[in-house]
Amino acid sequence: MRDVLRSGGTLGAHEGPYFGEFGGRFVPEALVAALDELDTEYHKALADPTFADELERLHRTYTGRPNPITEVPRFAAHVGDGVRVFLKREDLNHTGSHKINNVLGQALLVKRMGKKRVIAETGAGQHGVATATACALMDLDCTIYMGEEDTQRQALNVARMRLLGAEVVPVAIGSRTLKDAINEALRDWVANVDTTHYLLGTVTGPHPFPEMVRDFHKVIGDEARAQLLEETGHLPDAVVACVGGGSNAMGVFNAFLDDPDVRLFGFEAGGEGVESGRHSARFSGGVPGVLHGARSYLLQDEDGQTLPSHSVSAGLDYPSVGPEHAWLHDIGRATYRPVTDVEAMQAFELLCRTEGIIPAIESAHALAGAIQIGAEARTWAADGRDAVVLVNLSGRGDKDVATAAAWFGLIEDEPVLKADEGEQL
Amino acid sequence: MSTTQVRSASAERLDALAAGPDARAALIGYLPVGFPSVPGSVRAVRAMVEAGVDVVELGMPYTDPVMDGPLIQRAVDAALAGGTRVRDTLVAVEQVADAGAPVLVMTYWNLVLRYGVDAYARDLAAAGGAGLITPDLIPDEAADWMAAADAHGLDRVFLVAPSSRPERLASTAAASRGFVYAASTMGVTGERATVGERAQQLVADTRAAGASRVCVGLGVSRPEQAAQVASYADGVIVGSAFVRPLLDAPDETSGLDALQSVVAGLAAGVRSAARSPR
Structure with a gap:
């Protein structure tokens, strides 16, 4: 498992911020310090065997890995x-779903960074449910942004997240779907970045998210x-x-x-x-x-x-x-x-x-x-x-x-x- | 640091105000193009300048404005629903360029990328624009824009935030031309009861990092706040407080009247400030 986070040949070990002409950091300056901190903490965690051991233990005893x-x-x-x-x-x-792989990895990083609050976006609710789950497990405050239209389409997942103790915020501006939920999560993050980690759910977003989320998967x-x-x-x-x-x-x-x-x-x-x-x-x-x-x-x-x-x-x-x-x-x-x-x-x-x-x-x-x-x-x-x-x-x-x-x-x-x-x- | 000597319209205005009889800070006013309509936004900008705005920040409407709060997003969504195009922004720049204030365009980066960075710079300069304010473009990603701004003689206003570390203040100050935009608080645009207390320190730190001019935005909505910021910054940037009267008004005429009255109040605030020496 330790190798899982570091293995790979030329293509497989490619690091951000750029993948060819893609990737980068097109973000407000206000977020740069937090992204730098995350990048630093992540690479420190990679070099720390106790991090990989803890993630491996969680995957074995909680996620149910290896799955067949x-x-x-x-x-x-x-x-x-x-x-x-x-x-x-x-x-x-x-x-x-696979979402739990990334969520547990990032939640462990949140604990290492000493932050107490996690925000995330969700479309179908899968990433929101996984994030709410990890936050319940690790005693973190959790706020999930979800497009208002998606909260109606996925009412059961809204209930799931609330059962797990998360606050679910329906986003009623713009197109009221996933992209607007991400906009709202980014606005929250800019305002609360000192105390809050944005637990991004996929291999998009500014560096180091694409590289880090890939590594966790x-x-x-x-x-x-x-x-x-x-x-x-x-x-x-x-x-x-x-x-x-x-x-x-x-x-x-x-x-x-x-x-x-x-x-x-x-x-x-x-x-x-x-x-x-x-x-x-x-x-x-x-x-x-x-x-x-x-x-x-x-x-x-x-x-x-x-x-x-x-x-x-x-x-x-x-x-x-x-x-x-x-x-x-x-x-x-x-x-x-x-x-x-x-x-x-x-x-x-x-x-x-x-x-x-x-x-x-x-x-x-x-x-x-x-x-x-x-x-x-x-x-x-x-x-x-x-x-x-x-x-x-x-x-x-x-x-x-x-x-x-x-x-x-x-x-x-x-x-x-x-x-x-x-x-x- | 740019080695090319490029005149900066906004810096010249800020310097003239600082050296003038009032020795005061500038009032920089934001309005989005296309709200309530493209011609309506041109009239609103001209009214804003007439009532005391020194530098114009003209917003290009964008579908995903992550640095804007709900008030500006409402206006921008309405502008997009009304069919406002990127090209309209250049037309609007042309139509307000002679109003008596340098015009900077505030834009999220994808709109310029899609137009073509050099082509946009060329057309903005041709329309009489002074430069760009880029809330989601940091200098690290701005090589094309830096070159285009030099080639076409445009200002490039980058942002700093209370979270910016000293080395980033220095690199952002070096990359900027015109002024550096200091975000008064960690957050998005919107009216706030108080202007962030970290703003004054951020202005001092940004100057210490090499910036000649630093203007403060985010949350400034009242005359006393404008006076307070004007006492230590080179400019006071106001957005949401100018958009609100246009959003609230039942018709265009009353909207313009209400806008001018808000601008006049903030302009008086800026003029009343006791300035600390730069």
């Missing part, structure tokens, strides 16, 4: 003949690499992940960046189709620009105003993407393609029916991506063996049951979410 890889042959039959598919089971982590790829080698005797032919901000994808990609034979695929939310304009496909529909502290691919209009994003999956519904992904895209190391809402929901249903696993709709984009590359994947089989595709199943779908029920028309009326009527999500 699961081969899914009945699902793989829909990907293509001669293709084996393995899922990395981040959905089995405590709180239901490296454990995904490192575990999966060892598990696949043991299971199959060789590296996978491709690694597939969904990409919103891009933290689960960076986490699983990192261990394979310096293995040129391993193809890396990131699938972003194509929404209603890139041509419809209602999507979150930054690589297909965006151009480089600055948002929330980093330069990366960005959905923006010809003036540079941020365009609203769209996806059936709240966790992928963000107009920018982590700067390291922008770099991997431009140097050709990873391939990014859109998956539409319809494709993602088909893959969602397919995994439920064929394997008895309900994925997060975010992760269903990665599953749909595996199906997209199925025809190509068949050609990768060699030396008398099948092609192997590793899909990062970043989260579980409990939170998405209401959305799926509405999508597939499984319930006559709107889902009932009142506790006294037996809602058990």
Whole structure:
């Protein structure tokens, strides 16, 4: 585990603030001192074996790591003949997704920095729930900013965060979604930076967040690499992940960046189709620009105003993407393609029916991506063996049951979410 | 530190006021382009200058203004909803450039990046603008802008904050031309009951770090606050207190009247200040 935070070859060990021409620190001067402090503390923690030991202990006894890889042959039959598919089971982590990896790492840093208060943004609520969880565990005050529209779409996660002792602040300005929640969290941070840590939930934002959050998620790829080698005797032919901000994808990609034979695929939310304009496909529909502290691919209009994003999956519904992904895209190391809402929901249903696993709709984009590359994947089989595709199943779908029920028309009326009527999500 | 000799319109104005008969600080007034409309914002800026503002800070509306509080964001959202474009800002600069006050544009960085840094600098200079105030661009990321500002003779106003360490005060002072914008408090724009007590120390520290001129903004909304800040700073920057009368007014005429009355009050505050020597 100690190696997990420091391992990697040329690409895998790349440090910020810049990833090629991407990344940086496009922030108010007021935040620079706090970012410097975080950067310093983080590198001190990396050099301190007790930090890695504590994180490893938490992951083993609290997160439930290592989580397994699961081969899914009945699902793989829909990907293509001669293709084996393995899922990395981040959905089995405590709180239901990969988000806990980063949250526990940053919360330990907060304790080291002696700060008492944590703020965070959340879209779907997964990062908010994970942050509220870590704050309960480590006795930190917790405030979560969430777009007002998202608090309505994800009412159960709001209740979860409040159960865990967090204050949830609905953000009612701008577009009332994730990007506005980040704006509000940044405003809070500027005003309270002496006492408060901004626990950013993905590999975006100003340096050192993209590098640090990636490092806390490296454990995904490192575990999966060892598990696949043991299971199959060789590296996978491709690694597939969904990409919103891009933290689960960076986490699983990192261990394979310096293995040129391993193809890396990131699938972003194509929404209603890139041509419809209602999507979150930054690589297909965006151009480089600055948002929330980093330069990366960005959905923006010809003036540079941020365009609203769209996806059936709240966790992928963000107009920018982590700067390291922008770099991997431009140097050709990873391939990014859109998956539409319809494709993602088909893959969602397919995994439920064929394997008895309900994925997060975010992760269903990665599953749909595996199906997209199925025809190509068949050609990768060699030396008398099948092609192997590793899909990062970043989260579980409990939170998405209401959305799926509405999508597939499984319930006559709107889902009932009142506790006294037996809602058990 | 720039080796190019570039005249600075805002520095010349600040120096003239300091050397003038009142030996006073400048009143710097912010308004966003496009609120209540593009022509309406031009009229408001001219009214603001007429009532006593010495330097104009013209805001480019942006979808994600992280350094602005709710009041300015409301006005800016309305400006964007009304279809205000980046190009309108250049038109507005041109239309207020002869009002009698240097015009600085306040902009979040992505708008300039998208336009093209050198192209924007060229067009701003051609429109008669004095330079840029850049709340989310630190000198570390500003190489292109520094070069463009030199090439086109523009001021570059960077910010310092109470959290800035001495080496950052020095690098920011060296990178700035015109003046350094000192954030009075850790926070975003908005009216506050008191101006941060760290502001006076920050001005002194920024001067000690090499800045010739330091102006203070964030939270200044009342004449007595303006007088207090004017006693130690080279300029007093007011935003939300000037936007509020336009937001609250039932119609444009009464909005302009209310704006002029607020400006006159703050201008009197600045003029009443007992100045400590620079």
